[in-house]
Amino acid sequence: MMPLLELEQARVEYDQHGKGAPQLLLLHSLLTELSVFDGVLSKLAKSRRVTRINLPGFGRSTPVQLDSVGAHADHVARVMGALELPRDTDVFGNGFGAFVALELAIRHGARFRRLVVADTLAVFPEAARTPFSAMAQRVSEAGMQAVLDTAIGRMFPPEFARKHPKIIAARKAALVTVDPQCFARACLALAALDLSSSAEKIQNPTLVLCGALDQTTPPTLARALAGRIPGAYYEEIPGSGHCPMLEQPDALLAKMGEFLTSR
Numbered sequence: 001m002m003p004l005l006e007l008e009q010a011r012v013e014y015d016q017h018g019k020g021a022p023q024l025l026l027l028h029s030l031l032t033e034l035s036v037f038d039g040v041l042s043k044l045a046k047s048r049r050v051t052r053i054n055l056p057g058f059g060r061s062t063p064v065q066l067d068s069v070g071a072h073a074d075h076v077a078r079v080m081g082a083l084e085l086p087r088d089t090d091v092f093g094n095g096f097g098a099f100v101a102l103e104l105a106i107r108h109g110a111r112f113r114r115l116v117v118a119d120t121l122a123v124f125p126e127a128a129r130t131p132f133s134a135m136a137q138r139v140s141e142a143g144m145q146a147v148l149d150t151a152i153g154r155m156f157p158p159e160f161a162r163k164h165p166k167i168i169a170a171r172k173a174a175l176v177t178v179d180p181q182c183f184a185r186a187c188l189a190l191a192a193l194d195l196s197s198s199a200e201k202i203q204n205p206t207l208v209l210c211g212a213l214d215q216t217t218p219p220t221l222a223r224a225l226a227g228r229i230p231g232a233y234y235e236e237i238p239g240s241g242h243c244p245m246l247e248q249p250d251a252l253l254a255k256m257g258e259f260l261t262s263r
Helices: 033-044 070-082 096-111 126-142 146-153 160-165 165-175 179-194 221-227 249-261
Strands: 004-006 013-015 024-027 050-053 090-094 114-118 206-213 233-237
Touching: 004 160, 013 033, 013 070, 024 033, 024 070, 024 096, 033 249, 070 096, 070 179, 090 096, 096 114, 096 146, 096 179, 114 249, 126 146, 126 179, 146 160, 146 165, 160 165, 206 221, 221 233, 233 249
Parallel strands: 024 050, 024 090, 090 114, 114 206, 206 233
Antiparallel strands: 004 013, 013 050
């Protein structure tokens, strides 16, 4: 069983692997939890200390009710302090975890070194906000089971889902355990998020990645985000949708490694 970090008003499930610096913090998406990094963890931890956490309401982390992505970023900053992660730690986030990582850079940028975000954007177009509100309502009324198929459709391209039924089953099994109210609040937080002005405040060296097949946070909008962050790099991951750790892990590791080890 993974350890629990005891904060003043919450417990945070986490684990740590490997040794070496700079350390690396991994933040999962709204449709996954920390086990989504299992397939890339051993390679990431070969030369550095890697920390994974479950965000509030995921796994055994306390379902703290946070109403904004910024509040999640503040929570992560407290976790980093409690775990005594050094200020040269790098941060990677995917999906919701990427939005949290962006807010972490805006609000607590001096707390870490480099930033890698995968499958994210500055602000959702109006039409793309409606599905988040709809998912929040369905989950509040009927629980996580009501949005499993919708969530999988947002995460994976149809062909990948057909070819990898075991991965899909594992993701559904993990997703159904998420606290419904935390999930609903996170959906509403994404619908309200707008980093179009504040992204320019990010000073951390940043790499923005996006799956070429991602329909949830499409490449055109991910590239536009990179253009708002001073000095940021942008790269696409061919053959990947919204979850490169599962869809194209080798390509993700290569792009992360090149950026995080460059001078």
